[in-house]
Amino acid sequence: MKKNYLDIIDPIHDFIRVYEHELSIIDNPIFQRLRRIRQLSGAHLTYPAAQHTRFEHSLGVMHIASQAGNALNEKGILKSDDIEILRLSGLLHDIGHGPFSHLFEEVIQEKKFSHEDFGKKIILKSEIGDSLSKNGYDKKLVTKIAFGDSKFQYLNEIVSGALSADMMDYLLRDGYFTGAEHAKIDHKRITQSLDVHKKKLSLERSALYSFESMMHSRYQMFKAVYFHKTVRAAEVMLLEALRLSDDEFGFTTFNLNEFVNLTDEYILSTLISSKSMKLKRARQFAQDYQNRKLLKCVFERILTSPIDLKKTRTDELRSTISKKSKVEENEIFVDSSVTPSIPLAPSKNESKSIILISNENGKSSAKEMSISEIPVVSAISGFMNILRIYTHQKNRKKVEIAAKSIIGDLK
């Protein structure tokens, strides 16, 4: 049976086929809002072309999840209906993201919220959920798969994880739009080579090179983009502005009507035009961010032990540097790769292993391989503990000296 569809042109996937019931969700203002949340917060100040948003990414995740679903369907593992649910879960997996994505996440996390909490509310209690139900889809199941809570682990993993549509789309897309792509993400090979073993998502061994290259790409994107020194300078400023304006915007008093307005440019222009004395500092950060007057990195160190970087430790460090440098604490910014505002930090819920399926002479066997056994991947793990100290241009010298004497000189 022919279903009505529309082909949306997308540079990553050529075109993304969208069916009628999906279109009704996409055309809802709650979803359209994602067009105004950049995928990479402040990265476009360093990579000018990185203007892409959560909107395109969400379509892309739906598309890759669908390809993965089709591959498993051809292998007799998944039913057609499951593919439809997978598509919807992929489409909605980022619906709870606030302005500046991961930076917003860090602010709300401090109050024990997450974008997943917001996402669940949005799907279950808004017109989006109604639309799902009306079209005969189980909105609870969609929500569970979208946020990794369903009992079908392989479905959760198709949406997010080391072999997920989410990772493949963001690596492809971030590489394409920044221009910083370093490795080929052969997502078609990977999705076509997915399998399921003991309810877990697994990969045919013949596609191992493709997986390795994806891991290499992720590592390079982390270094070159997500945790780039200047990209983080901009994001540290945004983070500060968000924290300082939480009361103003009520980020954590989730109210759908207001939440829909909270987009990147809205936050910035509201702050910049605000006359409130309370927002003076937030306003300055917003203004400087907009004019690309960024904080300077005065110290950078690759750490050997991740334990060093607990939140309490960074606060303590800030305080010590302040005393030593005689620069006010709120002029000193300690940034580290365990900062929750960094997307994709290898430290976060990292998959530790991958299941590889070998098909030889008609027999198939599975083997769980620790990711650290893959040479090119193991080289990467553990690397990303970078500690950086930022400050304004005017305090540069003082803070640099203090930081070095406290933490030790970096070669």
Place this chain on the structure above:
Amino acid sequence: MKKNYLDIIDPIHDFIRVYEHELSIIDNPIFQRLRRIRQLSGAHLTYPAAQHTRFEHSLGVMHIASQAGNALNEKGILKSDDIEILRLSGLLHDIGHGPFSHLFEEVIQEKKFSHEDFGKKIILKSEIGDSLSKNGYDKKLVTKIAFGDSKFQYLNEIVSGALSADMMDYLLRDGYFTGAEHAKIDHKRITQSLDVHKKKLSLERSALYSFESMMHSRYQMFKAVYFHKTVRAAEVMLLEALRLSDDEFGFTTFNLNEFVNLTDEYILSTLISSKSMKLKRARQFAQDYQNRKLLKCVFERILTSPIDLKKTRTDELRSTISKKSKVEENEIFVDSSVTPSIPLAPSKNESKSIILISNENGKSSAKEMSISEIPVVSAISGFMNILRIYTHQKNRKKVEIAAKSIIGDLK
């Protein structure tokens, strides 16, 4: 001598080398503002990834102008100093663009202004001009080349025209970011094959295929993007919103301080949050635009004669349709490809010919070739006279019937 530079990563050109004096211009808020003006106004509502801005494009034009300059320098035609001037002119050629680029242009044109006028003021009378002078560049010459007024026609043509850096960069970039690319723009081949004949920019005949493919690409981009039915629906709405809010924003009372704030999202969010009764209609258009509730096209016709489409004629048409359909005039929108808000309309200042240089057996000969002699190009010219009638969903039927009976049925 080594000059200090920075390589800015760009997906179209891999990286764009920027020298110190150029960086000081780019880092000025007047230039940074271009980051908030989308290259293709409302096209991202149809091509979601088309979020790219005048900022990246301006860097790209500088880059290609530089390549063209180098090629002519190697052939002994241009001096190194000219290349530096060319780079600056390319960088600044779009500095006068207002919010929504060409749509803004149409609004100010009604009052006899153009973005070139604004551009000249900005270069000559702001910190940007100061910065040029301070670094030893002739700001008047830069301005002239940037806007096609210098006596060195080939320099003007490197910035804008049928063989220009501007056209090559926007076709490459619009194709890349929309995902709608249809033909290869071999800009390196074209720039390497540039020559000068009687002070005019010309092309080696061996690169003719590359030129033809570029013309084909432009034609396809026009149909598929710039004048796409739905893209124009969004832009017709923006155009109306801009016209209705001219008093509010004072678009034509050019004041640099205010001009710097006039960006796409600023206009939209200011309108949406405005309580002014006068702006009610503009507000509604902004809101609907943002939520992608677009006008509907009820009539479309390819016209045989361009004369039909003069401004007075379209006003008259609007009025006649209104009377016949009993739908208010301001609910009826007549859009045609001669509308100045359409970028790149073939009708605008189109180059009529191209000079081809043949190098054979050590002898070189020039031949001016009418563009209409190139089969694939002649097929395109004259095509673009499309007339469309848009209205809101609720008036759809009435306006459709009236339009058809007045203009005649479209097959």
Place this chain on the structure above:
Amino acid sequence: MKKNYLDIIDPIHDFIRVYEHELSIIDNPIFQRLRRIRQLSGAHLTYPAAQHTRFEHSLGVMHIASQAGNALNEKGILKSDDIEILRLSGLLHDIGHGPFSHLFEEVIQEKKFSHEDFGKKIILKSEIGDSLSKNGYDKKLVTKIAFGDSKFQYLNEIVSGALSADMMDYLLRDGYFTGAEHAKIDHKRITQSLDVHKKKLSLERSALYSFESMMHSRYQMFKAVYFHKTVRAAEVMLLEALRLSDDEFGFTTFNLNEFVNLTDEYILSTLISSKSMKLKRARQFAQDYQNRKLLKCVFERILTSPIDLKKTRTDELRSTISKKSKVEENEIFVDSSVTPSIPLAPSKNESKSIILISNENGKSSAKEMSISEIPVVSAISGFMNILRIYTHQKNRKKVEIAAKSIIGDLK
């Protein structure tokens, strides 16, 4: 049910999935032979990277035919079994090609043979047919679809024609390997938008731009590669060498055992090392071809009327030029775009129309559109009647003068 398969890496399609029964055909020496027949005969002497062969192309056609089949299967038009047959027909559609593909074709056509005749024999009467039967496939049906003879016209058309897997693969592949690609072939969009109307293959109107771009690409490839002046110089030499050595190799006395050996390099090295006096002239052509000492084009004309170019006319022309120039007839080579050795000549069995399907508001309607109604395509048709005269360097002047005085000066 999981079937055993192997993924063959291919730069055009990332990877091509091959099932076990297909692999048994591919691994047969008769099929392996295609690895030694270049896709573009002599084009690599002008486009050095064009070393690709009929082998990769055949895999690619199978792959695209499979995508087309899947799209029609999803729309409820085709059964899964049909897809398997389509794949096999695509795989085998070029199995009858001799050395230098289309050049060989021209030589055997003079004796009323074609590569299709050879292809049918090979499939039906060799181990390949046995292998098909053994695996439960109807070898007659595969043959019919492969060569356009089945009663299911849309299946024939998926293999060859204006919307075919063959055309999409060769345009993609020839563009990729020559480096001369001029337009994007969006084969995925096209295959996904295929439909069937009254047993004929048709296309959804929304994919019309993609079709137009493909037509443009074909046109540019024709001019820039297939009928390029220097490419043809090499091929005219090969053609002459093949004609002169027909007796030696017995091209038309089809014998499978011998046919398997007839590959590009085999013909060349056999001729070059031959001591036979009878082959002296063929040897010289082979030697010169190998060392890239090519014939010179002394005359070129775009003809207005295709009738001018009948075989008899070109023979007559050769003779007249010979008399006038006092250069022997066999030193004068008349080449025209109706020469059967030119692949893809627009004059050959060209599709005259395309059926477009519009889906609006749930209703679908079909419209047959003459290809000449598509502006960009109509510009192309009729163009390709180029007449060229080639000769050896030493006769250059004489033949040029004679040709010009007889046919009239160009431009």
Place this chain on the structure above:
Amino acid sequence: MKKNYLDIIDPIHDFIRVYEHELSIIDNPIFQRLRRIRQLSGAHLTYPAAQHTRFEHSLGVMHIASQAGNALNEKGILKSDDIEILRLSGLLHDIGHGPFSHLFEEVIQEKKFSHEDFGKKIILKSEIGDSLSKNGYDKKLVTKIAFGDSKFQYLNEIVSGALSADMMDYLLRDGYFTGAEHAKIDHKRITQSLDVHKKKLSLERSALYSFESMMHSRYQMFKAVYFHKTVRAAEVMLLEALRLSDDEFGFTTFNLNEFVNLTDEYILSTLISSKSMKLKRARQFAQDYQNRKLLKCVFERILTSPIDLKKTRTDELRSTISKKSKVEENEIFVDSSVTPSIPLAPSKNESKSIILISNENGKSSAKEMSISEIPVVSAISGFMNILRIYTHQKNRKKVEIAAKSIIGDLK
């Protein structure tokens, strides 16, 4: 001054500009011969599209060497004349390669020859050297730079080494033509970021990511292509055929006239058509290679210590396995990554360090960085000691058992 040139279309570099004096070298049969030597010997039996040859690669190396030269010229390090010499050295660096490139190399190495020896003779003592001299170039200098012997180390290094035109072109090209590309080779960024420090070629630190990605690509290409199990199966067969036919062809009795004929397909077809009893075994290998009946790998092991793999050790191993398995020695093939026939083996003359130049605040400082300090690179080094045992299908079981019991089970 304008120089006459021709643009050769190339898919890797869009087009390669070739000047008249270079064209006269390229058009010599000695150089044309490279069109018939595949870049990757037997890899096309696994990666069907890998039909590219040393010819295109040589043009590509000239092109990249030229870009590198230009970058150093702009920085005031190199003169224009040096660029011309560099181009010629790049063009000719592979001129001494015999059939099947590295496999031939291994055969002649056993007799203390190398392709560099042949290359020097060809340049200095043939028409190619004459052509260089005639055009005013120092043929001795060209030869020295081409083979790494000049006193200008940075010139040698531009042709071959870790930052060389050779490596960049082959990685780009092999990735493009196999379809196995895994990482982006940003050769323009790397060449634009070259510098010279104490007569050694060095790299600006800002391009370090590009270098890392190139190293990653090389590593992946090694695993996925150059030392792929099946690719090596084909090459082990070729190697054996070459060894067995050395007397017949006189590979090491270098005679230019004969050498010019020694191409891949010539060797194969000569062997296949030979009736000589002495060549029976070589003939069988050639035939099986051509029909893709490959040796089977029965044992594979990643070795911890490179010392294990000395030639004597592999001979001994062969003999022991033969005795144990009761399969004749000449039916057992021991292949390891130290085999000289493997291109690019990390063990060969590997660069151990790279000099990085930091430019900050107008000051530049150099630092020699051991390649093992680069995390992603160090992961790779030492990896490539793979030992494999191949045999014919019929001996598979016996040899497998013997090999395992002698060397120990893998995994």
